[in-house]
Amino acid sequence: MSRFINVAVPLPMRKLFTYAVPADCAVQPGSRVIVPFGSKTYTGIVVEVDVSSRSDAKPIVELLDDAVPAITASLLELTRWMADYYLCSWGEALAAALPRELAPQSVVRARLLRFPPSEELSSMQRRAPKRAQLLELLAQHAEPVSVGFLQQQLQTESITAQLEALERSGYIELTSQLEGAHTPRTERFVALADVLRTNPGHLEHVLEELEHRAPKQARALSALAEAAAVSPIVSWHQARTICGVGENVLRALLQKGYLQVHHVPSEMKSVGTELSLAPSQRETDLPLTDEQAHAVSRINEALSVGRAKTFLLHGVTGSGKTLVYMHAITTVLAAGKTALVLVPEISLTPQLIDRFTAAFGTTVVAFHSRMNAGERYHAWRAIRDGRARVVLGPRSAVFAPLDQLGIIIVDEEHESSYKQESPAPRYHGRDAAIMRGHIEHAVVVLGSATPSLESMYNASTGKYHLLELATRADGAQLPIIRTVNLIEERKQQRMTGRFSKTLLDAIIERLRRKEGVMLLHNRRGFAPRLECPECGHVPHCLQCSVALTYHKRTNQLRCHYCGRSYPVPQHCPSCGNPTLLALGAGTQRIEDELDTLLKQNGTSAVIARVDTDATTTKDSLRRILYDFSHGRIDIIVGTQMIAKGLDIGRVTLVGVINADMQLYIPDFRASERTFQLLTQVAGRAGRRADKPGEVIIQTAHPEHVAIKCARLYRYDLFYSDELQERRDANYPPFTRVALVEFSGTDLEQVDRHAQAFAHYLPRGVAAITTLGPSRPSLDRIKGKYRRIVLVKGDRQLDPNGAELRRALLSAWAAYNEHYASQAVRMTIDMDTQSSL
Ligand SMILES: [Zn+2]
Ligand SMILES: [Zn+2]
Structure with a gap:
């Protein structure tokens, strides 16, 4: 007799698949199962049990969670909503909900924590011989061994249930990790076994017995029992010092079940x-x-x-x-x-x-x-x-x-x-x-x-x-925000490089008072492009439609979209002119310019840069922030990384090198993003009552609503102004916007697919409007051409988005029927954050 279950597999197919399991199988919704699928196997999630039988249902390969399902009931519900709303498969949503380590390509390893005393072992040998065999096998290995190895040794496939039972009773620990990933850093600790710790009479008895047959073990155990009064758990290394014995003595005590091992992940012990x-x-x-x-x-x-x-x-x-x-x-x-x-x-x-x-x-x-x-x-x-x-x-x-x-x-x-x-x-x-x-x-x-x-x-x-x-x-008071008009300053010759005299003076003043300065420049690298002064040639990424950023520290050109780097050309690749100009500025250039300017003004400062290039190692950002908050760094130059949530009391000046960088990109959120970034970074200044703050924003557009409202702390004004813009242009919060993207290496084919999809979208539905297909400004990424279609659903006419989803799904189905192809990739991004 079989039962039937419905399984969601981690593939982009929006349907469930029925499999058979033995009638007595303890399968529950949320359990992981390995299932055959075509010529492959996948780890799927059981989403329904006891569904109607199907004669073509294949049996599952293995049930991975027979005790506690990996996915809880509420996460099943959440992922199901996610699949419906964001138009993906339930299996894809479920895959996002599980750590990758619980997927099948991961390797589960077992290690021994305590060995049962002989009576317990012999009872287990009668009751559950496979478990006892597993423990004996594990006792021969000091290091964790893989489940595959155990299966091979015991010449049996199904040991999952036994291993989980052993883990539940505290004999072993199961860890899972991706094959090839490095082992989690853990430290080994030992403690007296519970039977000895809670029963002094028994401990006495054991010590007496050991005294005759293994006096070294007796001494070690007694030393540990004494130490346990102060610290019940000690590291393996400490244990050896306390007992004054070698590894083998401790291991013998462990095998006899007198000691217990705990593996404590190193990062859990008082991180940093x-x-x-x-x-x-x-x-x-x-x-x-x-x-x-x-x-x-x-x-x-x-x-x-x-x-x-x-x-x-x-x-x-x-x-x-x-x-x-x-x-x-x-x-x-x-x-x-x-x-x-x-x-x-x-x-x-x-x-x-x-x-x-x-x-x-x-x-x-x-x-x-x-x-x-x-x-x-x-x-x-x-x-x-x-x-x-x-x-x-x-x-x-x-x-x-x-x-x-x-x-x-x-x-x-x-x-x-x-x-x-x-x-x-x-x-x-x-x-x-x-x-x-x-x-x-x-x-x-x-x-x-x-x-x-x-x-x-x-x-x-x-x-x-x-x-x-x-x-x-x-x-504490909110800092006073001033704008410096870059056009005026330039006319009055008050600019040196990217720094106005106003900003530079303010920085020097803070250095004198030993207060902290943060400068925002939301672009990394040294210069956003190189340009030939003779022919105007700008080196671009071969894979993407963007100019390459010049990184002076590493002397490279780098694409910030695909990450590819290129050598800096010695002469113009187009006309052969021997000099290329580095135009515009990134954080590296701001750092260099400031350093030079301060020296010209007879002072100097310790400047640190915070961007993704400068904080690649695990603790580098923490180290910089720590040194900055303790006055060992005077100035931080950073991208939007520095705008988030930092609370450092000694910061009294925040400078924005150029507030206009995001302002005029053709995206419906450009103004909102600028307002948010300026308000957030300004908020880093003057966070203590005794250290009032000042913010200087350099801009060529001081009257732009995003900049003006940030300066005046008028969220309300910005909100009502921007809301009107969004209402007029039919953008969120008045509509839902889905961005449908087509990409592929053959431009003509990508174009054709985008047009076909747009064509299949229903016409004459009041709630739905379509824009495009259009060519986005970033029209090529990693060698693939892009075309986009924006589909908007009116929130008043279609409050829960059902019409919009229906329109997209029907166009998708028709498109799939006629155009499905490996050569063009189509994705739907519901509630897209940007229209680029
Ligand atoms: Zn690129
Ligand atoms: Zn040239």
Whole structure:
């Protein structure tokens, strides 16, 4: 007899597949199964059990989770919504929800933690001989061994259930890692076995017995028992020192079941405390301002009701939004629930990690992109097992398998990095968080000093609940913002290179007072292009339609889209002219110019650069920020990396070298992005009451609404002006925009496909408008031509987007039928963040 199950496989096919399992198989929705598919096998997720039988259903290869499914019920629901809304397959959404380490190409390894005492072992040999065999086999190996090896040794395929049972009873530990990935750094600790620790009489007895047959072991065990009074768990290395014996003696004690081994991931032991960026005082002990207290009480109220509710916390920079988050999380933890904190890019926010770790200790686990496979798996397990109760991470942490979720915080909710662009699911982390809150009856708090138009609009219609922090905490004042008109300054010859006299004087003044300076220049490299003064030739990437950026430090030309680098040509490749001019400026050039200018003015400074070129190693950003906050660095020159969330008290001057760089790119969010970036970076200055701040923005367009509103702290004015623009041009929040992209190496074919798709879109549907196909300004990336079609759905006529999705799906189906081809790739990006 068989049962039948429906499985979602990680392929872009929007359907489920039915498989057969034995009738007594403990399969549940959310379990991972290995299934045959064509000539291959995949790890799929069971999404439905006991579906109607199908005669052509193949049997599964293996059930991977027979005890606890890898995907929780609420994550099944979240990924299903994601597949529907973002038009991908359920399997693709599920694949994003699981750490890669749980996919089949990963290797599971087992290692022995404790060996059963002889009585227990013989009972096991009768009860569960396979388990006993496994333990005996593992006892012969000091290092973890792969499951494949164990299968081979025992000449059997199915040992998953036995291994999991052994792990549950604490005999072994299973770790998973990608083949080839480096091992997670862990340290080995030992402790007395529980039977000895809890029963002194038994310990006495064991020591007596050992005294006769193995006196060395007896001495070692007694030394460890004594030490255990002070520290119950000691490192392997310490244990050897304490006992004064060799490895073999400890290993013998381990084999007899008198000792237990713990493997502690090294990164879990007080990460980077020597470079901590957290304040010395416990933040949750600090008094709240009236505004903060009000926000906390509104959130607590919602938490006590236990129903889904979304807040938009609009707080000016330095108003202490993080403290509001911390208090709300304290409430959640006290109620026995868990918390999820999403941040835009976690590797850029070491300070936030430190602050949360200082406030909540070891219940915090942080996911970040620089974790290796093993570390990520450890973190995932800690969450799944309920050891980690506060999770901090980027958008993908929205899938953290937290149980009893009480609150989700989305910090800097306006950031575009919450949107996944590729691969599918192309989801928005903020919107997925709100949906997850809905599913799990959790409270969601979106925080920002510059809320996205969409979120503020949702707050104005009552969909979200608005909480405002209009003043800075601790009595600090918002910095005074001035604009310097680059055109005027140039006329009056007050410019040297990219620096106005106004900005330069302000910098020199801060150096004299030993205060910190941050300079924003949102372009890395030395010069954005080289140009031949004779013929005007500009070297471009061979693969992409962009000019190459000149990197002086490495003497290379680099493409910032595909990452390819090229040697710097000795003469113009077009006319042979021997000199090429480096035009425009990136952060490297700003750093060089400033250094020279300061020397010309009889002073000097320690300048550090913060961009993706300068902070490639794991702790380099943390090191720079630490030195800067302790006065060992005077000036930071950086890209938008420095605009996010930094709270460094000695910064009293923020300079923006050129505010216009993003202003006139042909994208509907250009103005909003400029306003947000300027407001955010300005907010880094003057965060302490005794050190007021100043911001100098250099611009050729001081009257542009984005720049003027940033200068005057008029979010409200910017919002109403920009909202009108969006209404007039039919852009979000009034419409949903889906960007359909076609790319391939054959331009003519790409064109034809884009036209065909546009043609298949339904006509005469009031809610739907189509733009294109059109040629985007970046029309070639990595050797592939691009064409785009924008499809907009009116939110008033089509409030939940069903019509828009229906239109896209029907065009897609017709297109697939006639045009499906490997040569042109088509993707749909629902709620695209940019129209480029
Ligand atoms: Zn390129
Ligand atoms: Zn030339």
